[in-house]
Amino acid sequence: MEYFPERKGRYELEFEGPTSISGLLERLGVGRALVMAAIVDGKRRDFEYEPPDGAEVILITPPAGG
């Protein structure tokens, strides 16, 4: 969270048309390198997946190894 815009943990985004997770990151201003995995409505998805209307998207930053 500390590396995300305004150090926020939650964002609400509204836009027209389908957008991939990569596109969401661009809108948020979050570098792709900072996101290890994306969970959409409870399932891991790749970054070209387009979340459906109303979806909850969780962005997982890289954990800390051992």
Next chain:
Amino acid sequence: MTQDAKLFGYGGRILRVDLSKAAVRVEPTPEKMAREYLGGRGFVAKILWDELPPGVEPFSAENKVVVASGPMSGLFLPSSGKIEMGTKSPATGLYGEGNMGGHLAGELKFAGYDAIIIEGLAPKPCYIMIDDDKVEIRDAAKYWGKGAFETEKMIKGDLGEDFKVATIGPAGENLVVYAVVSHDFGRQVGRTGVGAVLGSKKVKAIAVRGSRGFELADSEGAYKKGKEMFDACFALPGFEDWTPYGTAGVTDWINDIGAFPTRNFQTGYFEKHKNINGAMLKDRILILDKGCTACPIPCGKYSRFNYKGRLIYVEGPEYETIALMGGNLALESIEEVAYANYVADELGLDTISAGSVIGFAIECLEKGVLKPADVGRDVKWGDTDGVAWLLERIARREGIGDILAQGVKAAAAKFGKGSEKFAMHVKGLEISGYESRYAPAMMLAYMTADIGGHHNRAWAITYDAAVGQEKIEGKAWKVIELQHVRPLFDTLGLCRFPWVELGFELHHYADMFALVTGWHYSWEDLLRVSERIWNLTRCFNRREKPDFGRADDLPPPRWMEEPLPSGAGKGHLMSRENAEKMLDEYYALRGWDGNGLPTPAKLKELGLDFVLEKVKLGA
């Protein structure tokens, strides 16, 4: 040592075991030490500073092993199962310490002890049995020579399953300088060779059972706070997603950013990483998540698989083993990495150091520094059976294993022929799982860690990714912040994973500390203790190595001279000039002099004036 008042949250006693005299003594835990150093890593550092004669030989009777839980070990709050063990390291000749999860920390406190100080040398193999007030040094002849897991199983069979047992394997018995202390069939105190020092003292195991309990300042408040902390943990985004993969889940990302040790850190990207990542672990060999005391996000992955007709069970592999025994040795399947993990664990070897040493040996063979006749056979990249063969030789110190058992720095000095250039260590401790030529903050973390090349103190790779992997300046402050926060967990007796993996809020820990101990330390007060300990271990290193300073903080030659040949960081290295710049910035922010030594003013500020009586710092 005297005790001034009742200590809440503590066992209240320190157990001193003198192996030379076969004597056991119980002392009260000093309140002053508890208030100023808290426990865990703090107790280890302070006791070693106070009690070790300067210049002590690591395998001598005068060296000691300190085992210490923290004031929050064993409590009802997320991930309270960590214990610290420390000594003068045989690997580095400097401050040595490692931590371990499992269930020993809480059990030791329930038996009424905050720490065990093990000193002297036993005349024959023994183990220390602690059953509340009953403490005995018992004969270990029938366990000596057995593997770490086998020994734990035997002792539990002899004493009872409710004993929590820590063991060493043949590697510790044979004084391999990266021998570990094992516990709970898969947890280890891994770095700096604590297992070897126990082996030198002929201590095969420590077995603990505790039923005394201990008091908290506000039990009801602590219970409510514990529930609040668990609920907060469960509610965190990512809570459900992290556990299935554990630390192995980071493997692909580390490759993507060019930081995965590959073929002895020749590069930072392993082309077969998708064969050895978290998904492979989960889908192919995982049978059970395995956690430590009170952990809601068990990172332990218990695996079962078939390797050449043998059914193998092992806890792992976790990320560091995937890195140093996977990519670093170019093993191409999760089963092969898990098998190497199993062999190392049963022998009682640190998988990080062993993976680095074997990678070094393979590169020596590749470059003609060693010939197959020198080693006893040829071992190539991706050669799992060759890796297992070398692990056995190292643990038993047979043939080439006798040299490799001394660590990569000593082996390079012995082999020569330019091999020092690719011996991957800092301060004599083999570097752990992050190729850092394209991660300057992570490299600075390795350069300045008190025990040598270990990431435990500061994992700065996400910070590098967030602010730019190209950037050199302006990163030292983050490394210092992490070096205070992360080891604080080792001091309190807690695992940092809920915070570091899921973003669990840090204020919870200060709130709980007050309820447990009755001492109202702010989070900043707690960090101050961590800074105190950081400076103390720096001074310990200076005391043990009179010319210790800036030169000991430099990265290995490979990182300064060879640009990465492939991956996201292709072309990058850390020039000597930039390494020095990072150190200049780091030392200035720490209030240290240009040689990287705490100034008298900094020591006074931290209540460490007493250090000046025993160590000569700079001007």
